[in-house]
Amino acid sequence: MQVPEQAAAEAAARELTAFLEAHREQIAQRWADAPLFRTVFTVSRDEAVEACKAVVDALTDVASAGLLDNIAAPGFDSVREQLGRMAAARARSGFSPAQIAEEAAGLRVTTAEVLRGGLRDLPYDQAQEVRLALTVLMGTLSLVIMETTVDAGEELIARQRQQLLEVATPVINLWEGVVAVPLIGTLDSARSQVVMESLLNSIVEQRARYAILDITGVPTVDSLVAQHLMKTVAAARLMGAECIVSGIRPAIAQTIVHLGIDLSSVLTRSSLADALAHALGQQGIEVSHAAGASPR
Numbered sequence: 001m002q003v004p005e006q007a008a009a010e011a012a013a014r015e016l017t018a019f020l021e022a023h024r025e026q027i028a029q030r031w032a033d034a035p036l037f038r039t040v041f042t043v044s045r046d047e048a049v050e051a052c053k054a055v056v057d058a059l060t061d062v063a064s065a066g067l068l069d070n071i072a073a074p075g076f077d078s079v080r081e082q083l084g085r086m087a088a089a090r091a092r093s094g095f096s097p098a099q100i101a102e103e104a105a106g107l108r109v110t111t112a113e114v115l116r117g118g119l120r121d122l123p124y125d126q127a128q129e130v131r132l133a134l135t136v137l138m139g140t141l142s143l144v145i146m147e148t149t150v151d152a153g154e155e156l157i158a159r160q161r162q163q164l165l166e167v168a169t170p171v172i173n174l175w176e177g178v179v180a181v182p183l184i185g186t187l188d189s190a191r192s193q194v195v196m197e198s199l200l201n202s203i204v205e206q207r208a209r210y211a212i213l214d215i216t217g218v219p220t221v222d223s224l225v226a227q228h229l230m231k232t233v234a235a236a237r238l239m240g241a242e243c244i245v246s247g248i249r250p251a252i253a254q255t256i257v258h259l260g261i262d263l264s265s266v267l268t269r270s271s272l273a274d275a276l277a278h279a280l281g282q283q284g285i286e287v288s289h290a291a292g293a294s295p296r
Helices: 004-022 024-031 045-064 074-092 097-118 124-168 189-206 223-238 250-259 272-282
Strands: 172-175 178-184 210-217 242-246 267-269
Touching (some): 004 024, 004 045, 074 097, 178 272, 189 210, 267 272
16 A cells, blocks of 8 residues: 555656656757757757757656666666766866766756746645656756766776876887887886787787896886786797896895895896897897997
């Protein structure tokens, strides 16, 4: 048996569903001029109107199912991607989540203005229930928009971080059959994975026989960094390339000894120049100093 409050809420949801269906075009036309839609769908206003209609249809489905306060309601599935694109576009334009939330809240005000005229024939108490139902539904839409804003922001940050990692770990073709990765800064698991993938891809593309990992710009070496280096060396060997680690400074050498890290199986050289000279020498290319130049 339904309690009066539940029955009133269900009746309000039905009234709200009917209202959204009847005023779909009017709401969409009003929303199309709202900043959240207008600044994203810039090709034509008709495009913005169609996008607005899709959101109104989603709200209608949610109201019809009686899931007014459920952000996981299936009715929102069809517009989540669209809402994510809108939120991401506003974020890229420099708008903060609070500003985007304010714009989303503005959609409720516009819809309430349209609703006001459609409730004139309803009793006051019933009209109040419908207004409350609309407030709950639009609040849920705002939460969905904010959820997609956060997701879009996290995806953007992840893509930018990946791009920075790739830019920060270039693979240089030093000579035919010789590639090098000059490492600068701290190595962590994510960056080490990028280093390994970039180096292995370059070994295949350049048909490299020697790969140089230069750690001159790495400030410290701990057991984790050493482990990453060992894995990269082993992977390069599996690809048929000899890996040389260069740029081991005295302080780092002492740290490696104190940590008890065994690098005896790894070919090392003091500098990138020495590593390159070794790789060239192994290929039968003699490296000599220019006349008048003193060796370092």
